Amino acid sequence: MIEAENISKTYSRGAAGTVEALKVISFQIAPGEFVAVRGASGSGKSTLLNILGCLDQPSSGSYRLDGEDVARYGDKQLSRIRNAKIGFIFQSFNLLARTTALENVEIPMVYRDGQVDRQRALSALERVGLRARAHHFATELSGGEQQRVAIARALINNPALILADEPTGNLDMNVGREVMSLLEGLHSEGRTILMVTHEDAIAAYASREITLRDGLIISDFHRPARTMPPLMQGAI
Amino acid sequence: MKTPKLVSQAARSMRRYWVRTTLMVLGVVVGIASLGVVSSIGEATRRETTARFKSMLGTFDTIMVRPGGGHSRGMPTLVNVPPTLRFEDADAIARELPEINTVAEMQTAFDVDIKYRDRTTSLVVIGVSPNWLLLRSEDVQDGAFFTQEQNASLARVAVLGTEARAALFPDEGPLGKNFRIADVPFQVIGLLKSRGAGPGGGSLDNLILVPVNTASRRLFNRDFLTMLIAQVRDPERSTEATDRVSALLRDRHHIRPPALDDFTITNPAATMAQVTRAKSTLTRILAGVAAMALLIGGVVIMSLMSIAVSERRKEIGVRRSVGATRADIVAQFLLEAILVASTGGVAGALGGWGGMRLAARMQNLPLTLVWRPFAAAILLSMGIGVVFGIYPAWKASKLDPIQVLRS
Numbered sequence: 073m074i075e076a077e078n079i080s081k082t083y084s085r086g087a088a089g090t091v092e093a094l095k096v097i098s099f100q101i102a103p104g105e106f107v108a109v110r111g112a113s114g115s116g117k118s119t120l121l122n123i124l125g126c127l128d129q130p131s132s133g134s135y136r137l138d139g140e141d142v143a144r145y146g147d148k149q150l151s152r153i154r155n156a157k158i159g160f161i162f163q164s165f166n167l168l169a170r171t172t173a174l175e176n177v178e179i180p181m182v183y184r185d186g187q188v189d190r191q192r193a194l195s196a197l198e199r200v201g202l203r204a205r206a207h208h209f210a211t212e213l214s215g216g217e218q219q220r221v222a223i224a225r226a227l228i229n230n231p232a233l234i235l236a237d238e239p240t241g242n243l244d245m246n247v248g249r250e251v252m253s254l255l256e257g258l259h260s261e262g263r264t265i266l267m268v269t270h271e272d273a274i275a276a277y278a279s280r281e282i283t284l285r286d287g288l289i290i291s292d293f294h295r296p297a298r299t300m301p302p303l304m305q306g307a308i
Numbered sequence: 309m310k311t312p313k314l315v316s317q318a319a320r321s322m323r324r325y326w327v328r329t330t331l332m333v334l335g336v337v338v339g340i341a342s343l344g345v346v347s348s349i350g351e352a353t354r355r356e357t358t359a360r361f362k363s364m365l366g367t368f369d370t371i372m373v374r375p376g377g378g379h380s381r382g383m384p385t386l387v388n389v390p391p392t393l394r395f396e397d398a399d400a401i402a403r404e405l406p407e408i409n410t411v412a413e414m415q416t417a418f419d420v421d422i423k424y425r426d427r428t429t430s431l432v433v434i435g436v437s438p439n440w441l442l443l444r445s446e447d448v449q450d451g452a453f454f455t456q457e458q459n460a461s462l463a464r465v466a467v468l469g470t471e472a473r474a475a476l477f478p479d480e481g482p483l484g485k486n487f488r489i490a491d492v493p494f495q496v497i498g499l500l501k502s503r504g505a506g507p508g509g510g511s512l513d514n515l516i517l518v519p520v521n522t523a524s525r526r527l528f529n530r531d532f533l534t535m536l537i538a539q540v541r542d543p544e545r546s547t548e549a550t551d552r553v554s555a556l557l558r559d560r561h562h563i564r565p566p567a568l569d570d571f572t573i574t575n576p577a578a579t580m581a582q583v584t585r586a587k588s589t590l591t592r593i594l595a596g597v598a599a600m601a602l603l604i605g606g607v608v609i610m611s612l613m614s615i616a617v618s619e620r621r622k623e624i625g626v627r628r629s630v631g632a633t634r635a636d637i638v639a640q641f642l643l644e645a646i647l648v649a650s651t652g653g654v655a656g657a658l659g660g661w662g663g664m665r666l667a668a669r670m671q672n673l674p675l676t677l678v679w680r681p682f683a684a685a686i687l688l689s690m691g692i693g694v695v696f697g698i699y700p701a702w703k704a705s706k707l708d709p710i711q712v713l714r715s
Contacts, residue, residue: 155631170324183631186310
């Protein structure tokens with residue numbers, strides 16, 4: 073699914089010189105993997121998420137996503153890939169203010185072909201259990217509900233890759249668990265999930281864990297298969 | 309495909325942020341309304357001036373030639389008119405210059421004694437050729453104008469202006485009546501329509517028209533003209549035609565440089581242009597003020613859109629992350645600016661239009677509404693949207709999505 077080879081990212085800071093946000097790193101993620109990315113702030117997590125999410129291009133190296141070499145793609149092609157292949161989930165939900173849940177879910181369809189299929193948006197909301205609240209404004213929803221709307225929005229164009237950035241960071245544990253079980257559901261459908269987190273309990277949902285420090289990968293290990301969600305294990 | 313959806317997204321944003329939208333619209337309304345009103349007034353004034361000039365000078369496609377150089381001033385009488393402009397000159401102009409359609413000859417005399425029964429008065433008597441009506445856009449209200457034949461046969465027939473008629477025939481129908489001009493008997497065959505006041509404020513109706521040949525041979529005994537009027541074939545090129553007439557007359561009068569002309573040519577189109585130019589200076593100043601108001605409207609749009617962009621950074625990030633290209637973002641914010649500005653434009657045009665109608669009704673003024681400036685103002689408002697929306701839109705497209713989404 074993801075083949076990153078020798079990718080690096082350098083930002084120019086004007087007279088202060090350059091910042092190497094990402095030194096040369098390489099890794100691969102197979103289709104259907106559930107990967108947690110961990111690291112302190114400044115370790116290059118956001119830069120990596122930026123590049124993997126096709127919101128930015130690497131300074132060097134090659135990045136193949138679902139068979140497409142996107143490292144040298146321009147804005148238009150990258151936007152098409154974000155639209156068709158990637159679903160983003162953020163820590164702060166990022167629903168549009170003064171906009172209903174339904175309209176939020178419809179936005180990715182605007183940028184696909186301009187055909188907004190209301191029924192599909194409603195069934196995506198159904199899937200996250202919020203069909204009844206489709207016409208509520210984002211501000212009228214609880215944090216967990218907002219995140220579920222965001223998940224419906226990420227799903228609407230049926231992407232192969234879900235990029236989740238601290239998806240439970242702003243939620244309490246119970247609500248976080250609901251969100252994680254939705255993510256697990258997406259994973260079990262065969263979608264590839266890459267999730268940035270700093271919480272052990274959340275990282276434990278992933279089958280693989282990549283840790284970054286100072287722009288380099290310092291560890292990359294596969295977790296042994298488990299049968300029960302880790303939070304549940306703790307409860308028993 | 310994607311565009312109608314982008315338009316509807318922009319329209320939704322306008323509704324979502326309606327306070328801001330209203331402020332931006334108001335900013336444009338004021339400018340557009342004042343610009344529309346001012347230029348409409350300017351245009352109406354220009355039209356009225358043109359119309360007045362036409363009624364004073366006749367049609368605009370004519371050149372007037374008077375005898376005497378540029379130095380002789382004052383009203384020409386038969387006494388002080390130099391005998392330099394002759395019937396032959398008029399014939400030559402009509403015959404030799406293809407730029408000229410037709411030439412009317414005139415012999416004017418002031419304070420001529422007029423007598424009808426026991427009534428006497430003194431009036432302006434003008435001998436004119438039969439094509440006079442055509443050239444002066446005048447019309448006969450009653451009866452007929454004299455013909456080429458009557459002119460050739462020195463017929464003693466006259467056409468009266470309304471005041472001449474009132475002075476001589478206050479209580480009776482003048483048509484067919486005989487009266488005397490300088491003791492020569494004439495018959496009334498027609499009455500002119502009223503023309504109102506002339507350039508000096510005097511009446512243009514206080515006159516009697518007779519055939520120019522009759523005037524020349526039977527009344528004044530002179531074979532020179534006090535004026536000739538040449539109609540230009542192509543009014544757009546009246547200046548050229550003026551030059552040709554001038555050259556021909558200089559040649560016929562054997563005038564060589566550095567000698568000055570012994571005639572004076574007036575080109576009403578040129579005079580008119582000068583007058584409208586003077587009038588339009590005021591219009592231009594007012595339009596400048598209105599343009600400033602519009603500029604302020606544009607600046608309001610630009611600053612509020614800039615604020616909107618920084619307040620809606622998250623939205624921009626979300627849209628980018630779900631597949632909006634930079635161009636889509638530019639398009640969205642530009643469309644918002646254009647929609648807002650043209651809403652203001654339409655509202656301003658309607659408001660200005662309505663305000664003018666109301667003002668005209670309240671002041672009891674004749675209403676000359678000119679719609680073109682309002683249409684132009686609406687187009688201009690869309691232009692304002694583009695010009696002042698492009699920078700905020702461009703700024704929006706340059707935001708780093710992940711940075712705003714993670715904050």
